[in-house]
Amino acid sequence: MRSRDTHKHSLWYIFGLLLTAAASLGLLATVQIFQFTTAGKLLFVLYGLDIGFSLCIGGFALLQYFSKKSLYMRFVAWAFFSATILRTIAFIGMRPWVVNLDPAVIESWLRWAWFSSANAFAFLLLLSWVVPYITQRFKLSSFFGLVVLSTSVYLSILIPTASVALFDLHFPHSVWLGFTNLWEFIPGVVLLITAVSFMRKDHEWRDEPFFFWITVSVVLLAFSHIFFMSRSVALSDNSYTIALLVKEVANIVGMLGVVVSMWQILKNTERNQDALVSKNATLSAIEAELNEALEKTKSQKREIQQQLNEIAKAHAQDEAMLNSIGDGVVVTDDRGRVIFANPALYSLLRLTPQQMLGKAIVKIMPMLDAHGHLVPERRRPFTRALESGKQIHSLTGYSYQRTDGTLFPASITTTPIHMQDRVIGAIGIIRDITHEKAIDEEKSSFVSVASHQLRTPLTSINWYLEMLLSGETGTLKHQQKEYIEEVHRSSRRLVGLVDDLLNVSRIESGKLSIRPEKIHPVQIITDAIKEVQPLLNTSQAHITFSNTSRSIPQMFLDPNLFHELIHNLLTNAIRYSPHDTASIITVNARVIDVTKKQRHEHLKKSGKYVVFSIEDQGIGIPEEARPQLFQKLFRADNAMHAVAEGTGLGLYLVKMIVDQSGGTIWYTTEEKKGTTFFVAFPEKGMTMKKGEKGLAQYE
Template structure:
């Protein structure tokens, strides 16, 4: 593939991509990178990637000597964003923006080059900060109002944020108002004391003082009551105009408050639901409340998925569900407790409802694009494969040893590309629910034996001894998808062989545990760093230590494996120690009733 064809292919990539040599000199750049950094392609090519634009880690400018070229080639490590930090680029026009970045060395037959891939995450960072700030402020508004409504006029427990935002004026006003009311209360006590003293002197003076005091108190109370009402109106206005729906419940699921956005999303009128207790049975008895009931009890939704704290960015219960009334929408429901500021006892909870339909459509469109691109790649790759096979087999004429060696390398590279395309297609099918499972009774021992036999040549070439400990007691056939489980086993076994040094071993065993079988694959390979085990089954993830051994690899194999096991109703895990080896194990139910039905939601990892 020539540079023109490569440039055309790179122009379809939605992320910024820059290719550079081992001196840092830029050799190729795609249009998205030029657009983000405000440079033309001619201004990029031939320039040093470390001096062309500034790179920051949080607020600190990274020295040129410690940037991409030094990290990738001198240190031999990928240049990525450190955990818990943010990398920023500064464009030619001076715009400083956060990015997701990955730069590493790529090795071809001719030379070692570098590739930088980055994506502008300004919108994600702003959305993350906005969600966190809004959730925190909302959880604090109701307790403040409750304090004021009880007559406890003290602003000591109200913390004014150091950084001014849309809530600052409201919080400061409430604090000042409560302090003023407290001062008024103390003034009233003082006036009462003076009044009693005056009564002792003369009845007339007592009457006059009482009248004067009453008028003053009435005016002050009226003034402070007006301030309190205005503050309440301010809070109500903020809540009413939130872009997210908001519903407040008491501890018995009685609706206390609902804003207009929640009305629009759920298709209900607040006048019909305020003061009403929402119960699971309402989903059938009151069809017009269907979406409200599903938001109140997310587990009742036909499509529900928990969102981890790492993914949501907030310390709260976040759930994605699908509602169908009045319109079909995908919504994200964040649940926050409301506690008494005095006792800490639960007073109910708040649910923030965000319509994420458009975001999900964009994500699915990206997945569809990958699927289409992969399909378009597979056809020419297959044609190349068979053409090279014909040449290697001598069907088109005898080849000399040098030609056969060159063809062999090309054939191997083409096979890796076909495997990558197949992995991309499998991931796309998994995410779209089109992976096509076929559950039938099959013999798991025979399945494992077949996979071990298929891997014999690869194991022999790597100098690895593979042993399957066939159980003494036969395991009766049970229901599973033999093709998909074979794919999962092949992925795990291929990794074990690939990342085990020559002379090592791989041992496979199977045992029956109640209504499950447990299959274990133990190797004496390089292992996985402890701090990366939790990400091992994530999409596109590869451990740092294996990337130095094998530059090729998609990082999709274990993602596919975990979803296959989850669809069967099993579990998968790994125990590993770096430089000593790993043990991957997974379970499969032998009872067909334990396999999730097609309608059940299976989470993607």
């Protein structure tokens, strides 16, 4: 677009130059026709044309100033208006009623008018770039600078030029290099400086037609002053007339700039009108689209508002439902900070919303184990649920501490909140089980008393049955012996059940004592294997245990407790092994070293551990039964189907013994392929615990 406009301007410039040349030749031909015989009439005509052209060009420059607010155009307009005023004075001097005056007066009048108009025109054009520079450089008020400088220029031009005209009239002309009127060099040089200054304004003098032709006009005027007026010795001589002709050519050039600019303005106006029509059409289309979009936005806003109302309604219903729950409910964000809690939880913890909201749940509810030790934050239900993304059920053996220091037992079920495959928080249901725990303690106390009362007569029954079976009271018939043996087996199972109930009661009440002794665990394992041999004979399982006494050190273990947990695990392995096919039960013991570099999934503290494992090839543990495996009285469905008899106390007792003696128990399993139980103690052995009694079966 820029190159196209430049091409058009170049064509106009060439056309203008050709027109200028034609006008110049025409004026010169006119001069030849007149042959200067009618110089007075010619001067009169030329002055009239000069006034008319200057007035038109000045008026157009003034319009340019008002439209573009260009300070340059203001001075161009002033220059042409000033020249118009002063040349009008000269024009008046050519009127008939003035011509009759003294010729010397007329000569001075015309010379003063000519020279003053030339200097005023030249210096005002020079000011068009000097004044903006000075006001910008020295930060002067533009109005103040214009008034002061313009007044100074007028005074400095009009007075000296009058003196110069009079001086030039009364004194002979001096000749210098063929030039007789050296004063004409002043406006000529000033106009040349002005033209050069215009040309230095980057591309503005070329891109703007009016500015371009004014610059060309200024060059022609400078040419007329330097090469023609400087050689003139009289108002009507050839040099003076040619200078006037060149000046009119310059005016024609200026008018050409006016015409070209007017034509360009008209074309731009048409183009702008077309663009405006196009833009109006575009704006109308955009307006229609915006109106359509506005309607859609309003519709979407109504839908969103309706959805928000539904969400608010659902939120109010959910909040009312959560607030009506008797158990404590707490919701956290993905960093474990409380964002909601129901009144039941505030009441349970004896806290206010200000004390809970925004706080970390692990800080608000410290968790203690059965021994009163603080549970690490990474092992608490909320932390585990947020990290694993799975639901966590806390066992009932934990208690929680309020800010006032009081404790209360509670069970917590923590469920992670998922959104787009990412955990964004967790919700916990906290139930105060103080009442249930009291009932359980009463039940345990009752069971303990009842079991103790049952144990004495059962012992007597077993003693008498053994006497009968031994033949001390006489020989029994075969059928009688079978009956008594069945009664004896049932009595022994009943004694075992009573012992288990007593042991559970003692462990849960904290009355069980743990008395470690320095013994070798391999010997106890060997003894336990021998004791389960009768049960092993009824199945097709086989126990393998390599003697690793050299690698397993002596440890501080409670012999009875260690024997009981190994015995229970062996019994379970035998009972749940296949009865129709041969299988192997593998017993192993080994020492492992847990370090910061060699971590263990279940052993968190660094150090050496002795790990005992019992692996069977039995029925395995179903996925749904694993979270409840160590709970009291729990038996998996496949276990009840495989072996009808069972109390669900064996693994519970093993878990309680291991936990209270400072050990760790875990397992690996695969349904229908087998299970491996692992029991680990620190290398030093069990933790001693004071209590009233040991296991019931060892009393």
